[in-house]
Amino acid sequence: MLDRxxxxxxxxxxxxxxxxxxxxxxxxxxxxxxxxxxYDAQTRYFKSWFVWMPTIAxxxxxxxxxxGYLIGTLLxxxxxxxxxxxxxxxxxxxxxxxxxxxxxxxxxxxxxxxxLQVETQMRLTEGESKNYSxxxxxxxxxxxDKSNPDSDIVVAVPERILSKKGEIRHPDLPFTIRVxxxxxxxxxxxxxxxxxxxxxxxxxxxxxxxxFEPVPPTVRMDERNIPSAIVEVTGAKGSLGSWAxxxxxxxxxxxxxxxxxxxxxxxxxxxxRLVSQLSKPQEFEAAGRKFQIALRPARVYAxxxxxxxxxxxxxxxxxxxxxxxxxxxxxxxxxxGEDREVKIYMxxxxxxxxxxxxxxxFDKFDPRVTVLQxxxxxxxxxxxxxxxxxxxxLVVQFLSHxxxxxxxxxxx
Amino acid sequence: xxxxxxxxxxLLRNAVILLAGxxxxxxxxxxxxxxxxxxxxxxxxxxxxxxxxxxxxEEGTRSLPRLRWTLPAGWEEQAPSGMSVAxxxxxxxxxxxxxxxxxxxxxxGASDLRLMVNIVREKAGLQPISSDELSKAVEPxxxxxxxxxxxxxxxATAAASESSQSRIVLAVxxxxxxxxxxxxxxxxxxxxxxxxxxxxxxxxxxxxxGPGVAPNAGQVAEANAPASETTERPARPSWEVPAGWQEVPxxxxxxxxxxxxxxxxxxEVTVSSFGGKxxxxxxxxxxxxxQLGLSPLSPADAEKEASSLDVLxxxxxxxxxxxxxxxxxxxxxxxxxxxxxxxxFYKLIGHASVAEREKAAFIKFVQSxxxxxx
Numbered sequence: 077m078l079d080r081x082x083x084x085x086x087x088x089x090x091x092x093x094x095x096x097x098x099x100x101x102x103x104x105x106x107x108x109x110x111x112x113x114x115y116d117a118q119t120r121y122f123k124s125w126f127v128w129m130p131t132i133a134x135x136x137x138x139x140x141x142x143x144g145y146l147i148g149t150l151l152x153x154x155x156x157x158x159x160x161x162x163x164x165x166x167x168x169x170x171x172x173x174x175x176x177x178x179x180x181x182x183x184x185x186x187x188x189x190x191x192l193q194v195e196t197q198m199r200l201t202e203g204e205s206k207n208y209s210x211x212x213x214x215x216x217x218x219x220x221d222k223s224n225p226d227s228d229i230v231v232a233v234p235e236r237i238l239s240k241k242g243e244i245r246h247p248d249l250p251f252t253i254r255v256x257x258x259x260x261x262x263x264x265x266x267x268x269x270x271x272x273x274x275x276x277x278x279x280x281x282x283x284x285x286x287x288f289e290p291v292p293p294t295v296r297m298d299e300r301n302i303p304s305a306i307v308e309v310t311g312a313k314g315s316l317g318s319w320a321x322x323x324x325x326x327x328x329x330x331x332x333x334x335x336x337x338x339x340x341x342x343x344x345x346x347x348x349r350l351v352s353q354l355s356k357p358q359e360f361e362a363a364g365r366k367f368q369i370a371l372r373p374a375r376v377y378a379x380x381x382x383x384x385x386x387x388x389x390x391x392x393x394x395x396x397x398x399x400x401x402x403x404x405x406x407x408x409x410x411x412x413g414e415d416r417e418v419k420i421y422m423x424x425x426x427x428x429x430x431x432x433x434x435x436x437x438f439d440k441f442d443p444r445v446t447v448l449q450x451x452x453x454x455x456x457x458x459x460x461x462x463x464x465x466x467x468x469x470l471v472v473q474f475l476s477h478x479x480x481x482x483x484x485x486x487x488x
Numbered sequence: 489x490x491x492x493x494x495x496x497x498x499l500l501r502n503a504v505i506l507l508a509g510x511x512x513x514x515x516x517x518x519x520x521x522x523x524x525x526x527x528x529x530x531x532x533x534x535x536x537x538x539x540x541x542x543x544x545x546e547e548g549t550r551s552l553p554r555l556r557w558t559l560p561a562g563w564e565e566q567a568p569s570g571m572s573v574a575x576x577x578x579x580x581x582x583x584x585x586x587x588x589x590x591x592x593x594x595x596x597g598a599s600d601l602r603l604m605v606n607i608v609r610e611k612a613g614l615q616p617i618s619s620d621e622l623s624k625a626v627e628p629x630x631x632x633x634x635x636x637x638x639x640x641x642x643x644a645t646a647a648a649s650e651s652s653q654s655r656i657v658l659a660v661x662x663x664x665x666x667x668x669x670x671x672x673x674x675x676x677x678x679x680x681x682x683x684x685x686x687x688x689x690x691x692x693x694x695x696x697x698g699p700g701v702a703p704n705a706g707q708v709a710e711a712n713a714p715a716s717e718t719t720e721r722p723a724r725p726s727w728e729v730p731a732g733w734q735e736v737p738x739x740x741x742x743x744x745x746x747x748x749x750x751x752x753x754x755x756e757v758t759v760s761s762f763g764g765k766x767x768x769x770x771x772x773x774x775x776x777x778x779q780l781g782l783s784p785l786s787p788a789d790a791e792k793e794a795s796s797l798d799v800l801x802x803x804x805x806x807x808x809x810x811x812x813x814x815x816x817x818x819x820x821x822x823x824x825x826x827x828x829x830x831x832x833f834y835k836l837i838g839h840a841s842v843a844e845r846e847k848a849a850f851i852k853f854v855q856s857x858x859x860x861x862x
Contacts, residue, residue: 207526228529232522248523346593377526 086157094154098147104130105144113295115213123190145187152183171473178465185458193453196376197436199328200403202444205383209450210373215303215323218372219249223365234374238305250363251311256318259290262304264324264334266350277306278318281358285350288322302330305371311362321371325354332441376452380409380429385417387446389438401435403446420448430454553664554781555590558692559814560685563588566739567758575739578674578682586674586682588689593667601626601660605639629659631670631690636661638687655679659690723860730849733757748838748846753816755838755846757853762831769794769824772833773807776820780811799825799855806851810840819843823854832857 084090105121108131112120121127122144129136142150155176196209217233231248238244239260244253257277265287267276276283288304304322308315324330331351338347359368386404391397402421407414407428418426426433436449555574559565566575566587576588605625606616617625622639629638641656657679659670670693672679672686724743729735738745738758746757770790777784785793794805804825811818817840825832834857836843836850 225528227525227527229523229525232524234519234521236519237521244521246521246523377524 082157082161085153086161087154088158090150090154091158094147094151097142098151101127101141101144101147104132104141107132111295116295145190148183148187152180155180155183168476171469171471171476174469174472175466176469178462178467178469181458181465182462185455185462188455188458189453192455193451194376196450196452198382198433198448198450199439200382200384200387200405200446200448201328201442202384202387205381205406205408207379207381208375208377209448210327210375212373213300214374215371216374217244217253217305217307217321218368218370218375219253220368220370221248221365222359222368232374235303238303238371250365251309251316253369254308254310255305256308257306259288259304261291261293261301262288262322262324263291263302264288264322264354266338276320278308278320280317280360281319282325282354282356283318283320285353286320286325288320288324302327303371307369309360309362309369316360316362319358319360319369321358321369323371323373326370326372328445329439329447331355332439332445336441376450378429378431379411380407380414382407382433382448384446387438387444389443401438401446403435403448405433432456553666553695554778556694556696556814557689560682560689563685563689567742577739578678580675580678580681584675584678586672586678588670588672588682588686591669591671593669601637601639605641605658629687629690631659631661631668632692632694634661634663636690640683657683657686659686663695725857725859727853727858728856730846730853733849733853748842750842750845752841753839755836755842757846757850758833758835758837760833760835762833769805772822772824776807776822776835777809777811780809780813780818780820782809782811794824797823797851797854799823800858802827804854808847813837816840821847821850823851825854825857827859 101121105117105127108121109117111117111131111134121130121141124143125146126143127141129138130141159176196211198206198209200206215235215238217235217238219231219233221229221231229248231246233244233246233253238255239258241255241258244255267285267287277287290304293301302323304320304324306318306320308318310316324334331354334354335347335351338350339345340347357368358370359366361367383406384403385406388400388402388404390399390401392399400422402419404417404419405426406417407426409415409429420426420433420435422435425435430452432451432453434449434451435446437447439445439447557574559576563576563578566577572589572591574590578586578588580586602617602619602622605622626637626639629636636659638657638659641658654674655676657672661668661670670686670690672682729746733746733748736745736747736756742758742760744759748755748757770785770787773790773793774784777790784790793809794807797804797806802825804823806821806823808821809819811820818837819840821836821843823834825834834850834854836846838846
């Protein structure tokens, strides 16, 4: 029995089937991005074990496809068991062994990257410093205990939990949060002063001036979903009120966009005023402690701090085509005592404490703002090693053939 | 099975277990509530992008004109709130009421009447109306000596309750780069009865080039000034009300309002509280000067206007000024108390002689205030 399983796993037929399945998956998954959106399709087709009801030709079919993880894992198992079964050390085959070792490392490395890599962004205005970066695709409900004089305690609730609505309790919070409404995608609206007969979405905070209307989630590449939620906080003595929370009110890039948009729509100055009202922190008191509540991009904190000293965005003269961007930053780490300046520009990222900071983008509306991509990938070196191994294997293989051929000729 | 092949199988099994463990360990990240402690951050309020217009507007080229009007009988003047620069309340039987507010919108973008009407209609779940339909609904009206447009939005608003339909009458006047909205809104019956008073009121409105707060130039001060704050009401402190003061209901921005009157005239005392610095001393001094028809001072001079006053638990700032409001000599005495991230405003305003007589009582009143968590 074990022998038979081992035989199947080590067969070349399985390799061929898996490669064919991989081909189909890549084809279907790529086309599905049109309908399901880049991020969602990648998660559903490639970062999964199985795909149920894939989209083929604009229709969802009730079939089960193997997911990217399944195909990858089986390929690794196939390769390993083939070697386990037929392995016999021969000088002649060193090259082939190295190539296969490289392939296995590549597959494993890709799997770890896929599962462990965290990609976030850090948006900095000149002079500003941050010790955290923010997710571009996930939000979190942050409840911040502001009552300590020197530090804040943050209870971060992932968007996934929020989206299930229901009640949220946590031992560190002296109250219950009830998610009354959750909109995966939303649009902000100013409650016009001439239509103030409609009740606000929540009783406290910015809800008096703004509404967040649910809109259908987008799948387009150049758009993204901006979530909002309506939550009610209930303490020991009953309800403390309800709040309208939205990424629109916390994300700097969105606020910058709204400021420009509203200034255009309602007149210069109006946008500035509305945005300063929208971005106002929403606070309340419970059990004698002061809390702040917000829906914001999920944050990843680092032990070090990065301050933007200068952002340069050069264009080719007379055009709007960017020539290069560079961010001069100051890196400080209180634990190691480090304090140095680093220039980050295209193809020259900063690698520090397991994270890589790339120059990624800029703000269309504010020339003082840089956007750094922060990638934490414990497996970032594996593709380099893997490719090195494959290259070395190929060189060894060709050279050994060449040498054998040359010596044969000389003999003849 | 040969020992060598069983060794290989073990190797294979270990590799599979390793893979499975790796995927499982990393598969269930990020789905839990996490708690962490972070150093206190400086309040990094959103800093707006610099605009090319800033320098130009700082010169105050688009300052808001000052409005003058004649108050119709039965209308009560309210403290301006939100975006309005003037507000009035009409009380009716059975607690029914209507409100009049004056809202300046900087820019011509807001002058699209159809857009404004359709925003209101959309909110009520009604179909937008076409330009033709709108032109039928619009009637001409005079605001001062300028002709403007008046729209009656009966039925275009959601009913406040089954029995009483609410109604909005809106007059719109684009003037010198600012669109002025005069809004009469509230209970249908009250609005109907007040419409003619509203139209007459509009006729009395005059615009005077004045140093009033510019929505553009003074946007920073204005955005933080008490008038536009929307914070929740803090707990009310305790105090000793001087003899002769009568507590009266105030607008929702106010914590308390008192009325004092004698044969010569009347004055009022208001108490309000706002988060943060509420725009700062200079901005508020100039806001008050604007209300009294006085020209604005430079920030340094405005701060010199204030003198120090001892109150319970600290120092406060006292300002005193006399000007003209509504055609009579008016005096304004105000005390600003910054306290634990909040700013408290005590204001005595009214007929100069009454305000002068009450000033000592007012200061004693402010000094008697005990804050909730002191």
